[in-house]
Amino acid sequence: MRRKRMPPIPVVIVSGFLGSGKTTLLLRLLQEATRHNLQSAVLMNELGTIDVDGRLVNATMQERQIMEKLLDGCICCSKKSEVIGSMEKLLAQQPDVIFIELTGVANPEEVIDMLTEPQLKEKVRFHTILTTLDSYYYLEYTSIFEIDRHLVRTVKRQVEVADIIIVNKTEDMKETHKSKLLKALHKQNERSPIIFTTYSEVDLSSVFEAITQLPKAGKYKKPLFNIVSPAQPHKHDQHPAHTETAEGSYSRVQTSTLPVHGAIQAKKLEKLLKAYHPYLLRAKGYLPITGKDGMYLMQYAAKRTEWEKIEDITDCYLVLIGIDLPVEEIHEKWHELFRETATQQ
Numbered sequence: 001m002r003r004k005r006m007p008p009i010p011v012v013i014v015s016g017f018l019g020s021g022k023t024t025l026l027l028r029l030l031q032e033a034t035r036h037n038l039q040s041a042v043l044m045n046e047l048g049t050i051d052v053d054g055r056l057v058n059a060t061m062q063e064r065q066i067m068e069k070l071l072d073g074c075i076c077c078s079k080k081s082e083v084i085g086s087m088e089k090l091l092a093q094q095p096d097v098i099f100i101e102l103t104g105v106a107n108p109e110e111v112i113d114m115l116t117e118p119q120l121k122e123k124v125r126f127h128t129i130l131t132t133l134d135s136y137y138y139l140e141y142t143s144i145f146e147i148d149r150h151l152v153r154t155v156k157r158q159v160e161v162a163d164i165i166i167v168n169k170t171e172d173m174k175e176t177h178k179s180k181l182l183k184a185l186h187k188q189n190e191r192s193p194i195i196f197t198t199y200s201e202v203d204l205s206s207v208f209e210a211i212t213q214l215p216k217a218g219k220y221k222k223p224l225f226n227i228v229s230p231a232q233p234h235k236h237d238q239h240p241a242h243t244e245t246a247e248g249s250y251s252r253v254q255t256s257t258l259p260v261h262g263a264i265q266a267k268k269l270e271k272l273l274k275a276y277h278p279y280l281l282r283a284k285g286y287l288p289i290t291g292k293d294g295m296y297l298m299q300y301a302a303k304r305t306e307w308e309k310i311e312d313i314t315d316c317y318l319v320l321i322g323i324d325l326p327v328e329e330i331h332e333k334w335h336e337l338f339r340e341t342a343t344q345q
């Protein structure tokens, strides 16, 4: 007897540069999936060796939602071989939709390409790419990352292939900046909607209506959403295999994890991080703060820092992501912060 073939599961890719609001968007997607009564699965990829975002997402996940994490590398390069195994684990739970959150330095096309590998191509179907970006810094990336042309190309590609472009951090945006940004984005992608918002607050109904209308059996007849053309063959000159060092370096992007030796003075840490702009692209981690109880999630991106009180976290660390970071110097200054705090107590 022939076994009935399961319909391919739609895959939504969440892309965007470091700190641009991908995880914020993923949390919204998960909420929206629950509202549409869809069982969702998540594949999360982080550059750092220690998980920060996955723990945040895990804390909000519902009973039927499942997650696989790939840390310490980019799934389009060093973690490529592990993607199929992780996807197979998610597929075994037969979710209605799979969300893949990429690292900020990944080219989404290469992940689409991976979905066509023999082990996956019958089981999943690429559905949509959502790209988030930071309204403050997008236009400056080209000059900031002059030293890393591959990175500039990747960030541009994230916009070019997006089905929806979500521009975050628009709260203090001036009209002149908005029209300049809009012009630049239209030039890169004239077919997809560009939404100016904050905290990835977007109407996701078009994405979910398309998913809920998907046939429950049989094959997809035609694209139901604004789907980009099939992925280009994997080109290493477009996104070179990231060379990994002991500190984990991707293209010229490096990660480094700082151990926490006690409570930190929040203002002093913020000053230290800002001093490494533009080389420090992102910092995130769990830390105690002097004079306050409990543990805080600290997020630094584009010179802005946010602190949020977090329950149920006991181990603390700070992950740094940057280009050409003077890692030893930062480690030394970091330790100095704790020494200063200790002498003041």
Ligand SMILES: Nc1nc2c(ncn2[C@@H]2O[C@H](COP(=O)(O)OP(=O)(O)OP(=O)(O)O)[C@@H](O)[C@H]2O)c(=O)[nH]1
Pocket (backbone or CB within 6 Å): 016, 017, 018, 019, 020, 021, 022, 023, 024, 025, 053, 103, 104, 168, 169, 170, 171, 197, 198, 199, 200, 282, 284, 299, 300, 301, 304, 306
């Ligand atoms: N002020 C402001 N902050 C925002 C906005 N959107 C997101 N953030 C903050 O920016 C920081 C980074 O957001 P995330 O959603 O973690 O960004 P990400 O792209 O997942 O970051 P990585 O995974 O590290 O690349 C967090 O502190 C967010 O709360 C916004 O519209 N305005």
